[in-house]
Amino acid sequence: MGRAFVYVILGGGVAAGYAALEFTRRGVSEGELCIISEEPVAPYERPALSKGFLLPESPARLPSFHTCVGENDEKLTPKWYKEHGIELVLGTRVKSVDVRRKTLLSSTGETISYKFLIIATGARALKLEEFGVEGSDAENVCYLRDLSDANRLATAIQSSANGNAVVIGGGYIGMECAASLVINKINVTMVFPEAHCMARLFTPKIASLYEDYYRAKGVEFIKGTVLTSFEFDSNKKVTAVNLKDGNHLPADVVVVGIGIRPNTSLFEGQLTIEKGGIKVNSKMQSSDSSVYAIGDVATFPVKLFGEMRRLEHVDSARKSARHAVSAIMEPEKTGEFDYLPFFYSRVFAFSWQFYGDPVGEVVHFGEFEEGKTFGAYWIKKGHLVGSFLEGGSQEEYETISKATRLKPAVTDVEELGRVGLEYAETV
Numbered sequence: 001m002g003r004a005f006v007y008v009i010l011g012g013g014v015a016a017g018y019a020a021l022e023f024t025r026r027g028v029s030e031g032e033l034c035i036i037s038e039e040p041v042a043p044y045e046r047p048a049l050s051k052g053f054l055l056p057e058s059p060a061r062l063p064s065f066h067t068c069v070g071e072n073d074e075k076l077t078p079k080w081y082k083e084h085g086i087e088l089v090l091g092t093r094v095k096s097v098d099v100r101r102k103t104l105l106s107s108t109g110e111t112i113s114y115k116f117l118i119i120a121t122g123a124r125a126l127k128l129e130e131f132g133v134e135g136s137d138a139e140n141v142c143y144l145r146d147l148s149d150a151n152r153l154a155t156a157i158q159s160s161a162n163g164n165a166v167v168i169g170g171g172y173i174g175m176e177c178a179a180s181l182v183i184n185k186i187n188v189t190m191v192f193p194e195a196h197c198m199a200r201l202f203t204p205k206i207a208s209l210y211e212d213y214y215r216a217k218g219v220e221f222i223k224g225t226v227l228t229s230f231e232f233d234s235n236k237k238v239t240a241v242n243l244k245d246g247n248h249l250p251a252d253v254v255v256v257g258i259g260i261r262p263n264t265s266l267f268e269g270q271l272t273i274e275k276g277g278i279k280v281n282s283k284m285q286s287s288d289s290s291v292y293a294i295g296d297v298a299t300f301p302v303k304l305f306g307e308m309r310r311l312e313h314v315d316s317a318r319k320s321a322r323h324a325v326s327a328i329m330e331p332e333k334t335g336e337f338d339y340l341p342f343f344y345s346r347v348f349a350f351s352w353q354f355y356g357d358p359v360g361e362v363v364h365f366g367e368f369e370e371g372k373t374f375g376a377y378w379i380k381k382g383h384l385v386g387s388f389l390e391g392g393s394q395e396e397y398e399t400i401s402k403a404t405r406l407k408p409a410v411t412d413v414e415e416l417g418r419v420g421l422e423y424a425e426t427v
């Protein structure tokens, strides 16, 4: 027994939600589209989980952050999917996919067939076990990828008031969760192997300002080392964390953010994989012409840099989703996906945006102080390729975005640092 759909979206995260809205705008008929997701809830804005969801007062809860509220667009509640004749199959894992036969097999034993498949399976959090440390199952060891992780973390936070948290990892999850823990009056120690936080993007100068601010909020940093083991009580709760450098840290809650792996396993041996993701062309189409991939799981050509990239950010999930739907429904009218990478984050009163590629020589500008506007430009082979701005206005962010897209030639790097933001206005 099985059901057949014209379009199937595998995965029910950010990209799936934005794809669904695009399908309805382009005119999908009742019963043509199915979304199948392991999560028990309709697609939501995942970034809320490390921010509003963890607030001590009036935390964000569904249905308030279903997609596509992140772009001030329609909020797609389960009722919306019903009204638009979209089949939402929730709480259901897809166990296998047969790309040649165009079928999926769900954990409930149902076979679903498609004419077009959109893979939107996102990624999973890397586990400590993959680095040889046991203990991820302890109730106070928290990862943060989906709603059930967020509920577990919120519960752990509630039972750790005035206690100690150890945050493992100095990337996005580490920084955003550390801020949320502090706001919840928990003492935080961050542990990571690099010399400074947000090593994939921040320069030492930007990182140093952030770290000083975090320290002033009581956060301690232990850098250049990793966790080696946990200590447990008789209930298998973690009581302390042991580090390679010999440090022993008491812990009421541990938050782990050590990176992700894209969920490609259903397609290995069936589709081309590149840079850890499903390789797609500039129409988000995979090596099988009936199968598209979007969001964190897709490795696509970034035309601006002439390179294949896999990005792990919400803007790329939203835009790649729209582009794939357009390419499927109106192939003749859909051009190449021409995407300018865009990342952002908000912690405490800080808020930054980044456009482009953080490679090459760096020039800083502005006043490096909390509450002020400052930033950095990256110059590669004589051209501006990346721009970071902290504390900018909407207009200023648009300005740096437009300038970065043009990849202007930079002749005087020192001058760039002196004029700062004004440079982007003149491009």
Ligand code: FDA
Binding pocket: 010, 011, 012, 013, 014, 015, 016, 036, 037, 038, 039, 046, 047, 048, 049, 050, 092, 093, 094, 095, 120, 121, 122, 123, 144, 145, 146, 263, 266, 294, 295, 296, 297, 311, 312, 313, 314, 315, 317, 342, 343, 344, 345, 346
């Ligand atoms: P996403 O992970 O959203 O969805 C994948 C879906 O597929 C899930 O519903 C999953 O259950 C499902 N799935 C996977 N395998 C399946 C299977 N076999 N069967 C059925 N279903 C399956 N980015 C940013 O730019 N700014 C920000 O502030 C943040 N903040 C942020 C906070 C937190 C806590 C996280 C975890 C991530 C962010 N991000 C972010 C990153 C951003 O959320 C991420 O890039 C997008 O969610 C990617 O969207 P996708 O739809 O590709 O995957």
Ligand code: NAD
Binding pocket: 050, 131, 168, 169, 170, 171, 172, 173, 174, 176, 191, 192, 193, 194, 198, 199, 200, 225, 226, 227, 256, 257, 258, 259, 260, 312, 313, 314, 343, 344, 345, 346
């Ligand atoms: P990340 O790649 O940002 O950071 C991983 C961090 O793990 C590194 O900075 C490093 O410090 C640390 N690390 C690696 N190996 C380690 C080890 N053995 N021990 C200790 N630390 C180790 O990944 P993340 O912070 O886990 O975030 C997960 C995903 O969620 C990413 O895709 C990220 O883009 C996304 N996310 C994005 C945002 C945002 O864009 N604002 C916010 C939250 C999450």
